[in-house]
Amino acid sequence: MLNYAAAVAFLSLLTPSLTSPALQSNTLISARDACAGNTADTRSEWCDYSIDTDYSEEAPETGVTREYYFELLDSNVSPDGVERYAMSINGSIPGPTIYADWGDTVVVHVTNSLADSTNGTSIHFHGIRQNYTNQHDGVTSITQCPTPVGSTITYIWRALQYGSTWYHSHYSLQAWEGVFGGIVINGPATANYDEDMGIMFLNDWDHDTVDALYLSAQTSGPPTLDNGLINGTNVYGDDDHSDQTGFRWNATWVEGSSYRLRLVNAAVDTHWKFSIDNHSMTVIAMDLVPITPFTTNVLSMGMGQRYDVVVTADQASIASSFWLRAIPQSSCSDNDSSDNIRGIIYYANSTDTPTTTGFSFTDSCEDEDVSNLVPYISKTVGDSGWSDSEAATVAFNDDSLFRWYLNSTTMVVEWVDPTILKVYNNETSFVDSNGVIEIDDEEWVYLAIQTTLAVPHPIHLHGHDYYVLAQGSGTYNSSTTLNLANPPGGTPPCFLRPTDNPGAWLMHCHIGWHTSEGFALQFVERRSEMLDLIDYNLLNSTCAAWETYTDSVSVVQDDSGV
Incomplete structure (x- = not known):
């Protein structure tokens, strides 16, 4: 339906x-x-x-x-x-x-x-x-x-x-x-599963644009958002009130059939707990990595994360319709509609409004238990002679606006002068604010990210899968126990990746406000091999078009550049 x-x-x-x-x-x-x-x-x-x-x-x-x-x-x-x-x-x-x-x-x-x-x-x-x-x-x-x-x-x-x-x-x-x-x-x-339901997006939403909200995010921290959407739709306002607007996402399932849902957390600043009343979910993949299946009633999803789940329609004896729920976690996500971001699963020809009750859970912004996130293709990763520790802190800049810093640097990169153009032009040094870490000829690289602030950060790395070696509270140091035997992907503080893909690769927090406020680094990997991979005509034509364009209009860069 x-x-x-x-x-x-x-x-x-x-x-x-x-x-x-x-x-x-x-x-x-x-x-x-x-x-x-x-x-x-x-x-x-x-x-x-x-x-x-x-x-x-x-x-x-x-x-x-x-x-x-x-x-x-x-x-x-x-x-x-x-x-x-x-x-x-x-x-x-x-x-x-x-x-x-x-x-x-x-x-x-x-x-x-x-x-x-x-x-x-x-x-x-x-x-x-x-x-x-x-x-x-x-x-x-x-x-x-x-x-x-x-x-x-x-x-x-x-x-x-x-x-x-x-x-x-x-x-x-x-x-x-x-x-x-x-x-x-x-x-x-x-x-196995019977039907593929395709992508299911979970978005937070506000009646102001994020550009309008960005000023308040910079001056007083993340704003409280108005609502959330399931695959681009939801209601707004209390149930049974005449002024409620909108439509709920819904689908009709056949008793005994199984369904694959491809969940994506596309929120700017919301950590979700996802569930379908009375139904368990078999989780089969996370972030493009197939995993050994595990079963859960409630799935925890940070910003940018993806999970594939299989759900069997086996609850017809309980009810003819069920709530599907995306619940913002109040410990890190402020939303005025936190209990009403819902869709409906109907059985057979039902059109009844669900009366089912959700599962109990602890409000938190933690990842799924890493012991459940076992990659199906097992890898034993190598230790590395190279390491670094990046401390995430937040402070005000000269304009009294929030900016995030990694090891005292908040990322600012210029739209008109991208990193791969610098490499092509044989520029051998970068300013500190570019947040560049150069890596050549290393088999493995690991990086610890930590903060003393009570704010969880979903870290996204471009160009690579990475392995989470350690995660939790406290400070990373040389005595931290690392899991090198088939570690999962996920949110660090300590992760490792192979250096097998030449290029300039961004790493950043996937909270939208934090990215724009400079919570990012980049890796220039195997520079000598990058040159042969750069299509200069494509690069130059886009940059020339941008430069010509900005000469004719006023464009002000007021964020990190990424």
């Missing part, structure tokens, strides 16, 4: 404009030999590969290119019934889902048609490792100049992983103004 908001988004993909090349329908460029993939009873299989294939070492050669055309537009939206300005992709929020098979090549053309002359843009493909395609990581000031209004940029990458993730702008706070969408890469799975 589609609610109205979901139907509008779906129809926007089926009725592209005939006059705008940026709204052409998505196309399959080349074919390959037929591949059955898998069935409901053989999800561990995939063509000549399987869940036992080490996806970090090999991937199918499909010969298929999936091509997408995105246009960024100014829009008026009312996802909870209250109208406000937002940015959209092809007229919908969330934007179109990118679908590909494991091994396919993905081509995404992005046209910036925003009316506000100060808006550059970019698109980052969150969690996609971009093996040897650093330039297509889509991070302004790091891998490209912003794409100005009226211009188009093309990104090209291979789907060398499989599972569920998302894409979003990496220009200021645009990701939380509506410039985001899902990515589904079909492949094997660690559990």
